[in-house]
Amino acid sequence: LLPGALNDRGQSMTLGVMGGGQLGRMFVQAAQAMGYVTVVLDADPASPAGLIAHHHIRTGYEDPQGLAELAQRCDAITTEFENVPAAALRTLAAQRPVAPSADCVAVAQDRIAEKAHFSQCAAISGVHPAPNATIETAGQLAAVADNLLPGILKTARLGYDGKGQIRVKTRAELAAAWEQLGRVACVLEKMLPLQSECSVLVARGADGQVAVFPVQNNTHHDGILAITEVHEGAVPVDLAARAQASTVAIANHLGYVGVLCVEYFVVDNGRGGSDLVVNEMAPRPHNSGHYTQNACDVSQFEAQVRALAGLPLPTPRAHSPALMVNLLGDLWFQPNGVRAEASEQPVSPPWAQVLALPGTNLHLYGKLSARPGRKMGHLNITGATLAKVRGTAAQVLTLLG
Ligand code: ADP
């Protein structure tokens, strides 16, 4: 689907996205920058991507008319939200190219299938998931091996930002946690001694071309990504190379098309060194990859456009060390660094002062109201050296309180 060309209906090439959140918005922006017409399907009339797409179909993900209109208007379709029902993607795929495929998305939607996939890929890459057990029945709960405790019980489906998981130390706590989660299908993972967390983006084309991005070092607060740093040595170089190789193996083995992000733990190996463990994957561009917008020659969103449109995917180059700061709605309630009650009027953070610092790029998602915990935007910081980037980041964090 060449940019600027007409399709067989005599119309401009059109790319569609299931989901209207910020990831969809930034995909739309990248697609529009390359001349594509864009269509978003999302029920919310004020969805960040719906507000800026050429066309917004305001229906739910399973609405037959909405899906028919999306297929009719688009030359290819992607998704920005991993919990889009796989059946909806299958319906679309009967009419138009859809990437990633329903099958790939279905694996990422289910921690049990995801872990099984990672274990198969470990035979190629040597990077394993944490020791774990599937818990779908009372029998499986009773049979859990002692060495998985202390552990984390995670629902197999619909978990994100640390939600749908409970930390347990004993068998009694494990049983209570499973009750609390409603006895749904879960995975119990052994609690690992984390030294740090990182993630890797890969873009893969339908022809098997693969472009892997530099490794991202991630810091979370309260289960939500807070800061991503990317530079030479952000992750020990031997582990970074293994994480990239593992990510490519995971994408290849799935026959994945599009941008995929795989999260890893760097753990204490008990021998004074570090080891790498694969945690989970997202079948879409990822919050930890936003730095690519300002620090790389091809952003993760442009890579998604290229993979979907069948365009070349040369290896992306980071031309600057980078640091990304997530901007949560809480910032709108703490003028001068003093946290106000959430019921008070939101106040815009001091963007003019932030943007006066060199190498800062503000990305806001156009959400109409700020709420504590809501992802409102992010700030990318680039600079000639890592020391400059970190110096600017320290000033930014002081300004934002
Ligand atoms: P989510 O879908 O909410 O991102 P994750 O599986 O990534 O779920 O878990 C959220 C966070 O919990 C991780 O980023 C990590 O900090 C911590 N965590 C998850 N699994 C483990 C584990 N096995 N050992 C130690 N910490 C873990």
Ligand code: MG
């Ligand atoms: Mg995670």
